[in-house]
Every structure is written in C-alpha cells, then in structure tokens.
Amino acid sequence: MVRIKRIQEDKIDVIVINGEIDASSSIELDLTIAKSVGEGFKKILVDCTSLEYISSAGLGVFMSYIEEFKDSGIGMVLFGMKDKVENTFSILGLAELLHISIDKQEAKKLVDELSV
Amino acid sequence: MSYQYKIGCSLSNLKGIRDFVRTSLKHHDVPEVELSAIILALDEMCSNLMIHAHHCNPDHVLELHITMPKKNAFIFDIIDDGNVFDINRFSEPNLDNLVFEKRKGGLGIRLVKSIMDKVEYLNQNSKNICRLTKEIHK
Numbered sequence: 001m002v003r004i005k006r007i008q009e010d011k012i013d014v015i016v017i018n019g020e021i022d023a024s025s026s027i028e029l030d031l032t033i034a035k036s037v038g039e040g041f042k043k044i045l046v047d048c049t050s051l052e053y054i055s056s057a058g059l060g061v062f063m064s065y066i067e068e069f070k071d072s073g074i075g076m077v078l079f080g081m082k083d084k085v086e087n088t089f090s091i092l093g094l095a096e097l098l099h100i101s102i103d104k105q106e107a108k109k110l111v112d113e114l115s116v
Numbered sequence: 117m118s119y120q121y122k123i124g125c126s127l128s129n130l131k132g133i134r135d136f137v138r139t140s141l142k143h144h145d146v147p148e149v150e151l152s153a154i155i156l157a158l159d160e161m162c163s164n165l166m167i168h169a170h171h172c173n174p175d176h177v178l179e180l181h182i183t184m185p186k187k188n189a190f191i192f193d194i195i196d197d198g199n200v201f202d203i204n205r206f207s208e209p210n211l212d213n214l215v216f217e218k219r220k221g222g223l224g225i226r227l228v229k230s231i232m233d234k235v236e237y238l239n240q241n242s243k244n245i246c247r248l249t250k251e252i253h254k
Contacts, residue, residue, distance in 0.1 A: 001131060020134075023163040024127035026220075053134070053152075055159050056227050060220035063211075067218055084152035091153065091230050092223060093211060 001025045004032045012111065013041040018050040021058035030061045033076075037065075042074050042115040045107050049080035054088055062098055075099070075114030079107035119182040123162075125170035133162050133180065140182050141190070146252055154190070154250060157231040160224035161194055161203075161246060169198035192248040200244050202237050203228060 002019040013036045021029055036044050062078070069076055079101040081089070089095050099114060101107035119140035123129045137155045146154070162178060170176040179195040209222040228235060234249040 022130045056223035059223050063214055064218045064220045066215045084149055087149050
C-alpha cells in the first residue's frame, strides 16, 4: 500500500512516500520519521510527489511532531503534493501549521531557514 | 442507481472501500477533487467504525450502500450491528490542542463533517445505519 524510503542528501534526510497512507499504514510513516529524528537529522524533507492518498491517520502523524520539532530545532518541509492530497491538508487548515513547498528546491531553502 | 459492498472490519480492507466508492461514482461526473474528498470521508467513517465499534475484528461486517436520490446527490449508508459510534456526539477538536497534546487522532471527525453535508444515524431492522449525504454543486 505504501512504500517509504529515505535518501540522505547534504545532511538532509529526504523521506520519499510512494502510494497511500491510511489507518493501516500510517504507522510506517511514524516509524520512518521517528528513525530520522533518532539518527539526529535536523533537516527533514518529505517527498510527496508519489503520495496518492492520505487520511487523517497520516495527517495526525505529521501533526504529532510539530511541537517536538519546534522545541528541538528540527525543520520538516513537505513538497510535491498532488492537488487531491493538498486538498486534504487544506480542508483541515493544516497547510498553515505544517511547512509545505511546491518543489524540492523551494523545500530545501525553507528547511535551511527552519532548522537551527 | 444503487451500489453495494460488504467488507470485514480489518483496516487492511480500507483500500477496498476506497476503490469501491471510486468505481461506483466513476460514471457520475464528480470532479476529481470532490470525488477524492468523498472517498476520504467514507474511509474515515469506516475506519472509525472498524476501530471503535468493532475493535478491528475481521469477522464483523460493514455494508456500504450508495444511492443517488437525484442528479448530483449521493447517499452513503454504512450498515452494521455493532455499538453506535456517533460522531455528532463528539465535538470537533481544536487544532492547537491536538498539536500541543501531540495527539494523532481526532482529525477524522473534523474531515467528515467538513466534507459531507449531513451525518445522521438511523436504526432499521436492528441494524445501525450511519448515513452520509452529499450534493455536488457544479
């Protein structure tokens, strides 16, 4: 249902999501982000180019890290969302709480500003 | 027009529910963004029922019925015989509180209420019916 891989680029951990995240697969996203944090990454990009679907279970995972990232100076930026996926974030007003960029280049710039 | 689907209460079956809704609405000219939102609302309601009313027991069954009472209007019935999980009894959580408490749940109710026009609960022949109504405005 979902395949998640991590690629390290210049001290940035890029989490690439491929497929659909629902209540049965959100745990994989959670574990991946936790692993990235555990390994000490301060800059995390989430590549949503091949994310076809996300339900509240997946959104909740991103939400649950907001406070922790703020406290520990970790920057996380999501990029490359399809319209139908972005709409899910917009319905809930999460676009204002999370950092979302159009493409990787813009996301890299933003994550540099966010991480301390 | 009427479409029906039966599925066991396992979260791994959510994909089947999404595919069923998409296939059923395929020929009814629903714009993609709205279709995706409807699919999301059904996924959220079914996963809530599976988790809270059926404790993800795959032997318990949910039935989905889709009917179209008039052009561009849809009724989605989710039928089961578990405990009623009435989302109207839950207030929509404040986003700031969810962030502060690092909670992962609670967003689904907000999504369903935002997407659907009406969420109501009926009881017929000892079965619970969770009825979601949506009209597409073009």
